[in-house]
Amino acid sequence: MIVRFNDVNPAQVHRGGRKMGSLLVMIATLLLVAGCSTHVDAFVPTDEHLFTIFGVLNPAADTQYVRVKALADSSRLGSARDLDAVASLVHLASGRVIVLRDSFMRVGDRTRDVHVHNFWTTEPIEPGATYRLTVERSDGLASRATATVPDAPPVITFSNTFRIPCVQRPELANVFNVVLRGAAKIAALDVLYMIDGEAHRFSQFDNLSNQPGEIHGYVNYLNDLSWLSPDPRNQLCAHPTHALIAASAAGPEWPDFVSATTLDELAVPHMYSNVENGHGLFGGIYSDTVVVHVRPRVDSGP
């Protein structure tokens, strides 16, 4: 590569100096306009979204719990002890008001000191009624949600037999079927395996399918009880004394959750929320439970 020089007009140099001057002015302007502040507000609570509310009203339950978290509370797990909120339920047909009591309750496993505000009441919930929940701040701003409780719980029937011990094959040897009638929507289907007096809950909600006039489900107890097996090498599954099937009918506002397949999608705040000025889900359910007895498997091989 060869380097050559041409004569340069001084006017060009002068123009170059002017350009440099313009750039310096621009730098000074940028510095003055944008360069001084170092403050950042990364957390900006809004009056548009006040509280997160999660809870259900269930006539079959002795106590109703509603989780309330102030979104302006920057606690990451759980809540701060102080919560500026009053929660109340209004029975819309009668206008009767139930003021929920606050609790600062420890939840989760014992390794973590996580406390949350669960509002609660032992007032009876009327089947078929519609309730309006209001969580109000002292400045009058509030988050609200409405829930209708189903008229009746689902009628639970099951076929096949719950036999222990589990076997490897055939695959269907560890399955019993459940049929739910009398409910347009189902909020939950659980099996509670009773082992040494302790209940171990496993959701069977993903095993449900809609059939004309009824909802079918199945329970693959080998899948569940293998998690609880005390000796997985020699014993395919744990041996419960009996099991409970718990099914909950859902009220009309309960989401179908059809478009969400992952936790990330479920957690998008506006996706499955019925809370005004807030996030979360507040619904009505009605539960029933039946007992499933465990039978010894007489034909189990080695």
Add this chain to the structure above:
Amino acid sequence: MIMSRQPLTGRAAILRPLIVFAILYISLLSIWCPPAQGQSYSIVRGFVIDGPNGTGLPGANVAFRDADETLYAAATNADGFYQTARIAPGRYVLEVSFVGYRTHRDTLSVISGIQTYSVALVPVATPLDEVTVEAGRVVQDAEAGMRRISAADIDRIPTPGPEGDLASSIASMPGVVALGDRGGQLYVRGGTPSQNLILVDGLPIVQPFHIVASHSAFPADLVSTAEFYSGGYGARYMGRISSVLDVNLRAGNAHRFEGRAGAGPFAVSARVEGPLRKGDISFLSYYRRSIIEETAPHFIGKEAPYHFQNVTTKIHRRGDNTACSLLGIRTYDRGRIDPMRAHSFEWTNTVFGGRCLGFAPGSPHVFDVRIGVTGFSNTVLTEDGTARRAGTWRFYNVSDAHVSIPLGDLEWGFWSQVDGYTIDLREPYLGVSGQHEIFVTAGVHAGITTRPRDDLSVNATLGVRAPAMGSWPGLEPRLRLSWQPKIAGQTNITAAAGIYRQSDEGISDARDAGSVFVAWVPSRGTLPEARHYIFGLHQTLGPSLSTHVETYVKQLRAIPVAKWTPIVRFNTSVAQADGTAYGVDARLEFARGRFYAGLSYGWNVVEYRAAEDDLGAWGGGEVFAYNPPHDQRHTVGIVANLHAGLFDASMRWQLSTGLPFTTAYGYDTFLELRGLRDRPEESVGTPRMLYARPFSERLPAYHRLDVSARRTFTFSDRWELTAEVGAMNAYDRPNLFYIDLYTLSRVDQLPFVPYVALSTSVR
């Protein structure tokens, strides 16, 4: 194992691309035309080396002038190799020149055919007469989107010793966004760090920038030259869509042993080099280790939990017709980006490979062959039990060649690589997930550089890439122009355009500014693509003053971006976004005698667009448009360097407007009422962070002044001591580095850091 990207099935899925690939490769071989005997032209080639130490001199001028004063010129490449175009046989006056060396003059009878002529230049003490050619040469050598960086350029940037580093030079360029002084992530003209191709002696390295971002695996002590393409590069660089940093390390001294050791507040380093076989085989070993973890509490009064080290060894052999090297690099970084939290980041790079540049006597072809393996892994451990590990490795071989033909210079090459990807994530509440994949790709490239007119150079290249098993090959045509019209002063108008694709991508969590954990994954579906358009004007405004203005547009397609989720965890599921990056970079450089000053300004805009449902964002609309966190609108930089008497003084000042970030408006724990899996009275729930419209706010502006002064004491011919004093962030600006939206913790960049660094060299 990924078997296809498109719905090709069965044997066709494997054979079809291979057949196309084979046809293309054979076609390229067929246009390789060996010279006939009795030819009526000559080609002269050889090496230009430093006489005392035997290392190649990159960028040296080799000029042949015939009796009619017609000039034929060539410049040496990174190995000191040059080759002329076809010239007529005859008698020529030869001049070989290089800044800092005595010009070599000779009269040469050039015979018909291929002729080898190598030169050893002798250094001179005061190269001031050569320095005055700076402005003209910088303009004439300008190429679209490309900056050449020499060891002298690196030394102009104040770095807290014991030597300068290429990382500081790159980060000071307009159009380059460095999120901060930790983490070592560089965003170039709208691209992301994982879209940058970084080569060292032609071998890829994934993340050579250290956790203290002013340091990298490329200290000034090792770098011979570096070419930094912020776009518009030719088809010999394939596989990345944003930029290329092509670093060439110098070879060790082939004649005598020498060494250097140094210490600064951030690191200590040592270099040793010498002949393994005097005159042709040399070695060079370099080791650097950070000490900032130990020293910071004493000189800045704060904890600085950063540790890095890198070791490099290069063995080089120069023959009459070849220059071959073996290179090994290992880097290790560990640290906590936020010193207040127990988040611990760790990453390593391993590079081992060889490169041979050579030619056979009598053949006009010059070959450049590389083969090697490179690996990268990174880990982050957090106090809440999160453990994320991800890595990638690549085995590759590259064979490039070029040959002079009547139309110009023909280049072509072949490459193939096997990539492995590993991801293991353990998240509290969310369990363990893993991913292990292997992917095979190969490609060819060909192109020609021709001069249809004396003042016009055209470089047209075409790259063809195909997964070895899978879809149809993709074509990547690229064009580069350089026009030097004869108008006032010296003018160089450059332009480049091309199509670029990438077959894998590094995914990082965009919610936290400054997150350095990257999970490499093969690209799914449509490959990420960029179309570059660059136009540049380079002009001398006097013998010492030059200006460079370059405007660019990058159209981005199918860029993988991490899906948005309110769940507080690292997310490897990606959506594809389209986008546009555009802007202007301007530089004004003054170099006279012992003084250099450069003023730069960059204006850049980056916009991404993605289907809102795909992205998981909630912006209100079907398509969500946003400025990603590397959309830095304005950057201003001033660099000055003065050799004043016994001292070298340097300063750098940088100003950047704030980067986009996302604010949070609430925190809660999500109870999964679907199936009543969580109950208020029992479950904690899944931690959730609720944020406002993504990237709708801007962080504060960044500005910082670094200064240094250096003096070298020469005690004898064999022993020198260099002392450097300086200060980083001289006026103690609290520049923000990192905000963790989940913990709301703020981490600032380095405060005012005065330093003293010493290094001594022995021959």
